[in-house]
Amino acid sequence: MSNFLYIFSKLRYNLFMRCLLCQNWSLPIICHRCRETLLVPELNRRVLDDGLSVYSFYRYQEIAPLLKTKHTYLGYRIYTLLARQAFALFTKRFQFDVTVGIVPVDGIPKGDYAHTAILAKALETKYLRACYRALPARYDVTYSAKSREYRKNHPRGFIFQGKCTEKVILVDDIVTTGTTLMEAARAVEAGGAKALFALTLANASDL
């Protein structure tokens, strides 16, 4: 196939795309208008039991259907879009003058991409450097719909392998009880670095 025909076929495919939320024609997976009206991020700070601050940008309920695309073919595009939309607010407000590592909080990898790696990538600036696979988990634990007690008694066994930077920011998609982020922060400190705070797309404290 010639280049022209190839590009034309892709273009036509894209022209028939509709916005996931309003169903209007849109090249991006969510149209500009929906992003500006339905996905306006709002910076929220929550302090966990051990004093770790978590900044989030949406209430979980607001974007739950989008976050649930995580393990579908749409997940990669949705997470990229949400991360850009949310973290633009963060990179505008927070300025750094030393290099700070962005550490994605990974579980045991499922599927072909790590959604937290997408979030870390979206945060990269001159002073924010993504440190991929710096915090692998030893145990495959699912916390979904599990009690705080269960979460406490079944740690993920993170090991911080970051030869990244002395100061890091943890990043995850959702904070619920905060058990995972607190464990991740302890692992970072045990590895000789400092976890400044955590960033998540959504806060699910009211679940």
Ligand SMILES: [Zn+2]
């Ligand atoms: Zn739309």
